[in-house]
Amino acid sequence: MALTAETESRLYRSLRAAAGAAAHLVALGFPTAVAVLARPGSSLFSWHPLLMALAFSFLMTEALLIFSPEISLLRSFSRKVKVRVHWALQLLALLCALLGLGIITYNKHLNGKAHFVTWHGLTGLLTVLYATGQCAGGVLLLYPKLMKNWTLAKLKLYHATSGLVGYLLGCASLMLGMCSLWFTTSVTSVSWYLAMLCPLLTSLVIMNQVSNAYLYRKRSQH
Numbered sequence: 001m002a003l004t005a006e007t008e009s010r011l012y013r014s015l016r017a018a019a020g021a022a023a024h025l026v027a028l029g030f031p032t033a034v035a036v037l038a039r040p041g042s043s044l045f046s047w048h049p050l051l052m053a054l055a056f057s058f059l060m061t062e063a064l065l066i067f068s069p070e071i072s073l074l075r076s077f078s079r080k081v082k083v084r085v086h087w088a089l090q091l092l093a094l095l096c097a098l099l100g101l102g103i104i105t106y107n108k109h110l111n112g113k114a115h116f117v118t119w120h121g122l123t124g125l126l127t128v129l130y131a132t133g134q135c136a137g138g139v140l141l142l143y144p145k146l147m148k149n150w151t152l153a154k155l156k157l158y159h160a161t162s163g164l165v166g167y168l169l170g171c172a173s174l175m176l177g178m179c180s181l182w183f184t185t186s187v188t189s190v191s192w193y194l195a196m197l198c199p200l201l202t203s204l205v206i207m208n209q210v211s212n213a214y215l216y217r218k219r220s221q222h
Contacts, residue, residue, distance in 0.1 A: 010162070013070065016208070020071025021204040027061040030198045036173040037186055048176065051100035052124070060131075061202050064167060066213045068209050076089035087138070092149030094135050097128045120176035127169040134159075134166045155221045171199035 031053035038046040066072050066082050067091070075083050101124065108115055116122050139161055144152045177183060178195055187195055 011113070013142045016070050019048055019205050019208075020068065020202075022069070023061065023065065023202045024073070026198045027058050027065075030057040030195070033195070037183075044069065044103060044110070045182075047106070048100050049182075051096045051103070052078065052174065052177065055096035056127070056167075056174055057202070059089050059093035059096065060167055060170060061206070064123075064163065064209070065094065065207050066162075067213070068120040069161055090135055090138070094128075094131050097131055101125065101128045115199070118180075120173065120180060121178055123169065124173045130166045130169055134163055137162065160210055160213065166207065169207055171203045174199045 002094070004031040030048065034049050034057075040050045062073070062096045063086050066074055066086050069075070072082070074085060084153045091131060102126075104121075105115060116125050137159060138145055141152070141155055144155055175196055178187070178192065183195075184192065
């Protein structure tokens with residue numbers, strides 16, 4: 001029996017709401033699990049996984065979900081408030097990422113280990129550098145007159161697209177970190193696969209959000 005257009009739309013919205021709720025839970029649950037595993041304060045290294053999980057699983061995810069019309073925790077607030085909260089969360093995410101990078105670099109120096117020789121290390125470095133550039137690029141949205149040949153709509157589109165790339169880099173870095181000896185020694189079997197699903201789930205939700213925003217903008221232009 002074929003579904004009506006209204007039923008399909010309602011089903012689609014319900015699935016998006018369920019996926020969004022799961023993304024919020026994962027965004028907070030993953031760094032919480034990492035904190036239990038790493039026991040921050042037990043060693044210098046223990047702060048690295050926690051800070052990176054906070055940066056790319058919690059803070060950056062919530063900073064992007066804020067603009068979702070269905071699953072934002074600030075749906076009832078104005079866009080101006082959402083933008084300010086987005087900025088605050090992104091700056092906190094960048095701060096955590098920079099601290100996490102600095103800690104692991106110093107820890108390797110203390111232990112006489114080589115720097116950035118693994119895929120995880122290289123991807124992590126690229127991600128932090130990219131996030132720094134992305135935050136700097138966000139300033140153009142606050143002062144669009146600096147880019148006289150670009151419309152504000154086009155700047156927003158490029159910022160959202162490049163932000164998605166940076167977010168996916170962050171998720172890739174987290175997943176590569178879960179392939180490290182430290183993580184695989186402590187997390188095995190089904191638990192490891194469940195952990196790997198966390199950044200995959202949030203990535204899919206964020207990609208869907210950005211693609212829908214792009215399609216909406218295209219339709220509004222016609």
